[in-house]
Amino acid sequence: MPDVAPGTVGAGVRWAAARLAAAGVPSPRVDAEVLLAHGLGVDRAELRRLAVLDRDLPGDVAARFAADVARRAAREPLQHLTGVAPFRHLELAVGPGVFVPRPETEQVAQVAIDEAARVVARDGAAVVVDLCTGSGAIALAVATEVPGARVHAVELDAAAHGWAARNVAAAAADGGSDSAGAVVRLVRGDARTALRDLDGTVDVVVSNPPYVPPGAVPRDPEVAEHDPGVALYGLGEDGLEVPRGVTAAAARLLRPGGLYVMEHAEVQAAQARSMVADVRGFGPAETRDDLTGRPRMVVARRLGAGPAVPDVRQGAGRTVTD
Numbered sequence: 001m002p003d004v005a006p007g008t009v010g011a012g013v014r015w016a017a018a019r020l021a022a023a024g025v026p027s028p029r030v031d032a033e034v035l036l037a038h039g040l041g042v043d044r045a046e047l048r049r050l051a052v053l054d055r056d057l058p059g060d061v062a063a064r065f066a067a068d069v070a071r072r073a074a075r076e077p078l079q080h081l082t083g084v085a086p087f088r089h090l091e092l093a094v095g096p097g098v099f100v101p102r103p104e105t106e107q108v109a110q111v112a113i114d115e116a117a118r119v120v121a122r123d124g125a126a127v128v129v130d131l132c133t134g135s136g137a138i139a140l141a142v143a144t145e146v147p148g149a150r151v152h153a154v155e156l157d158a159a160a161h162g163w164a165a166r167n168v169a170a171a172a173a174d175g176g177s178d179s180a181g182a183v184v185r186l187v188r189g190d191a192r193t194a195l196r197d198l199d200g201t202v203d204v205v206v207s208n209p210p211y212v213p214p215g216a217v218p219r220d221p222e223v224a225e226h227d228p229g230v231a232l233y234g235l236g237e238d239g240l241e242v243p244r245g246v247t248a249a250a251a252r253l254l255r256p257g258g259l260y261v262m263e264h265a266e267v268q269a270a271q272a273r274s275m276v277a278d279v280r281g282f283g284p285a286e287t288r289d290d291l292t293g294r295p296r297m298v299v300a301r302r303l304g305a306g307p308a309v310p311d312v313r314q315g316a317g318r319t320v321t322d
Helices: 009-022 028-040 044-053 059-073 078-082 105-123 137-145 158-178 241-253 266-277
Strands: 084-087 090-093 126-131 149-155 184-188 202-207 254-263 286-289 295-301
Touching: 009 028, 009 044, 009 059, 028 044, 028 059, 028 078, 059 078, 078 084, 084 105, 084 137, 090 137, 090 158, 105 126, 105 137, 105 149, 105 202, 105 254, 105 286, 105 295, 126 137, 126 241, 137 149, 137 158, 137 184, 137 202, 149 158, 158 184, 202 241, 241 254, 241 266, 266 286, 266 295
Parallel strands: 126 149, 126 202, 149 184, 202 254
Antiparallel strands: 084 090, 254 295, 286 295
8 A cells, every 4th residue: 555645535535444444443434534524624525525526635635644544543543633522412622631432421411411401391400510521521412402501510630621621611612601611610629529519409410430440451442542541440349439439429419309320331230230229318220221222321319318328238229130
C-alpha cells in the first residue's frame, strides 16, 4: 500500500478502509469515512457524494488524512483523532485524559431522562445528580433533553473535569440563556462526599462510575491503552469499591421515592444488586439491559426517610434474581 492517500476522495476512502481492516480496526469503512470527512470539514453524507464523483483530494488534506489513518491503524481512538464523540443528540469534546462515552451508556441516560421527565411533568421541576460525570455526557443529555431539570455533575479527576467544563461551556454557548449551561452545576469533588447541600432532595441520581475489576484488562487497545485508568478500574477485588461509595452517596442524596441508576459490567449484575441491598434505604434493586440486550445497569428507588447506612443483615433486600 502507498504511504500516502491516493489523490481522489473515493480512492482515499477505499485505501484507508483496507489499511484499517488489515490493522484489525472493527469498523474500517466507517472510520475511514469519518476521518476523511473530518479532514475535509464536511459531514459523511457530503463525503459520500464527493466519493461517488471521485473528486480530487487536496494534497494537504491527503497528507493529514494519511497521518490520521496511520494513527488509527495503531489503534488510537477515532474520537481522539477527530476530537469529538457522539452521545445521543450531543457532540462532545473528548481527548486524552477523559473516558470516551460509549453507545451502551445512552440507555443508562435514557432511564434518568425518562424519570426526570416524569418528575417534571408532575412537579414542574426535577433535581438530577450525575456522579463521576467524566466528559459530562449523561448530565448534558439530561439537561438538554428535559426542560425543567436542574442537573448537578460531579467529577474528581482534574483532566476529566476540564473536558466536562469545556462541554458544559459549549452547551451554554450553543443554547443561549436557556441552555444546558444554565442548569448544569459542575463540581470538582469526590462523588462519595460531594453535594451535601442536596442531601435528601434529589429526584434522580445517575452514574457511570469506574467498575472494571483490577485483573480484567479491557481487550480493545483503544480502551486499555488510551482510556484513563481512573475512569476504568473500580478498585477492590470485584471492581465495585468505587461503585459502593457512589451507591451510598446516592442513598444520601435521594429523596424518598427518588431513583438511582448505575452502569456496571454485564458480569456484575448480581453483585450490583447485592451492593445496593447492602445500603439501607433502597427498595429491591433490578437489573436492566442496554440496547444490545446485555445486563448493564442496576436501578432502585429510595424508600422512606432515614439515614443511609450499610445494612448488616445478610441478604437484606436481595429479592431480584438473574
